Amino acid sequence: MDNKVPLSKEMCTGCTACANICPVNAIKMQRDSEGFLYPEIDKSICISCELCVNNCNFCKEKIKQDSNENKNCYLAKHKRKDVRMNSRSGGIFVACSDWILEQNGTVYGCVLNDDMEAIHIRATNKQDRDKMCKSKYVQSNLVKVFSQVKDDLNSEKLVLFSGTTCQIDGLFSYLKYNKVNLEKLYTIDLVCHGCASPKIFESYVKWIEKKYKTNIEKFDFRDKEVCGWDGHIESYIVNGKKKTSTIYREIFYTNLCLRPACYKCKYSTIDRNTDLTIADAWGVKQTVLEFYDNLGTSMFLVQSNKGMQLLEIIKKSCEIIEVPLEKMMQPNLKNPSKPKGNRETFWEDFYNGGIETVIRKYGKMKLSKNIKEKAKYKIRKIMLGKKIYLP
Numbered sequence: 001m002d003n004k005v006p007l008s009k010e011m012c013t014g015c016t017a018c019a020n021i022c023p024v025n026a027i028k029m030q031r032d033s034e035g036f037l038y039p040e041i042d043k044s045i046c047i048s049c050e051l052c053v054n055n056c057n058f059c060k061e062k063i064k065q066d067s068n069e070n071k072n073c074y075l076a077k078h079k080r081k082d083v084r085m086n087s088r089s090g091g092i093f094v095a096c097s098d099w100i101l102e103q104n105g106t107v108y109g110c111v112l113n114d115d116m117e118a119i120h121i122r123a124t125n126k127q128d129r130d131k132m133c134k135s136k137y138v139q140s141n142l143v144k145v146f147s148q149v150k151d152d153l154n155s156e157k158l159v160l161f162s163g164t165t166c167q168i169d170g171l172f173s174y175l176k177y178n179k180v181n182l183e184k185l186y187t188i189d190l191v192c193h194g195c196a197s198p199k200i201f202e203s204y205v206k207w208i209e210k211k212y213k214t215n216i217e218k219f220d221f222r223d224k225e226v227c228g229w230d231g232h233i234e235s236y237i238v239n240g241k242k243k244t245s246t247i248y249r250e251i252f253y254t255n256l257c258l259r260p261a262c263y264k265c266k267y268s269t270i271d272r273n274t275d276l277t278i279a280d281a282w283g284v285k286q287t288v289l290e291f292y293d294n295l296g297t298s299m300f301l302v303q304s305n306k307g308m309q310l311l312e313i314i315k316k317s318c319e320i321i322e323v324p325l326e327k328m329m330q331p332n333l334k335n336p337s338k339p340k341g342n343r344e345t346f347w348e349d350f351y352n353g354g355i356e357t358v359i360r361k362y363g364k365m366k367l368s369k370n371i372k373e374k375a376k377y378k379i380r381k382i383m384l385g386k387k388i389y390l391p
Contacts, residue, residue: 009260011059012038014195015170016142018052021177027052029143034347035199036139036259055177057169058261071270072302073325074311075281075291076318085224088135089280090298092314093188096276097129097160099313100186105158107132108149110140112219116205118198120145120163122152132162137221137252139195139259142167146174149185158184165189165267168274186306189272191279191330194258194265194337203355204248212238221248228294229280247363254362255337256346265336270325275307276300279330287327291319299328 014037019027024047030040039052053059078084078091087094097107107123109132118140123129140163149171152159161171168187175182209215216236223235226244235244251257270277281299285292302308314320331337349357 007053007056007059009036009038010264011056011261013058013164013166013170013261014038014139014142014259015058015167015173016146017170017173018056019143020146020174021051021055023047023049023051031199033199033351034257035197035202036195037141037143051177055173057173058166058266071325072322073328074300074302074320074322075284075288075328076298076300076314076320077291077293077296078318080317081295084296086130087133087296088222089229089278089296090318091296092276092278092298092300092318093162094129094133095314095317096186096188096310097123097132097162098126098317100158100160101126101129103158105160105184106152107160107162108145109162110136112136116202116216116219117141118201120167122148135221137193137196137248138198138201140167141198142170146171150175150178150180153180153182153185156184158186160186160188162188163190164192164195165272165274165277166261166265169267172273186310187274188276188278188310189267189274191277191332192262192265192267193252193332194255194262196252197257197259200251200257200350200355200358201248203350204251204359207355207359208236208238212243214238224296229296230282230294246365247359250365251358251363254341254346255339256341256343256362258337258339263336263338268332268334268336270301270333272301272303275302275304276310277303279333281328282330283328287323288321291321299330301325 016029018039019029024045026042026046027039029037032038076090076092078087078095083091083094100107101124107129108120109123110118111121111131113119118136118138120140120142121128123132149159149161153175161168168189205216205219216238218237220235222232223244226233226235232249233244233246234248235242278298278300281297284297291297302311346362349361
């Protein structure tokens, strides 16, 4: 596109930085057929300043790789059980954001709104902040959020921004272009598996609502109350009753509905430009068994001096231990996710047969896996006596 964004879909994360930076508002974020947002340029008003591509961090060279893995790695779990049960992992995001809110600061993160859309919002209280907890396995919409962050920082408020690494890198690009003082900005990024298509999730929600002839009241991508922290069963409430499923999980883990740029993600490394990098502490049972209770444990990496400051904040409300990073290494800290099958065929199936075809071909758990999972939860329930396990 003559040195304008997007150079290609594989080179666009949908961070919205280019649209926010354009001096003549020639760029709008528009959804493609897969539901992902991409910049669309109005050529009639574009002045060819090339600020869009020059400020696109994803188009630039790869960030520095830390080859020796000598980075501080910690495991943490919040001391309050209710906080952990309302969090995806161990609750360290709550610990950090509590401190920000207590200083009359603002917190930004992803929520699932009443229309079942994943969007980033601004929170100034714990009630809105709590909506940001738990995983959302779908790409969130950042439209209009960066300008709110800018205004907060220019008002000298403390700001905590949480999101994927590419979203935060896009935010940095926008703020630096606008010469905003970043001293009071704290950032927490996720060890991201990949951003799933909003179109697929939207279609799945509509399929459920058609099935039950009513709207979904609440959706949980990974419900701890059903199978504990280290299980993965989604739940939703219809007609006041909780229903469980693994359909969306199975579709998501094919990696066939991820954003094209996710397969070439340059942020799949341990060295990032954020303050804290957080993830589920997979492997805690093998590494520190006494720290495991299946209510949720966070693993996090300290990436900066501000990250060290947040570490001290976390210590006030969480149990923390330091562990060797090599024992807690996550796959997406090394490499981007790869499609498990033919991505073109997946989308042809969706376009031709709708979500019903996708569910039938990609959302059904194999019988052997289904039997294995049910047996696993039965054994756990007998051995541990936990009500959170399904038989």
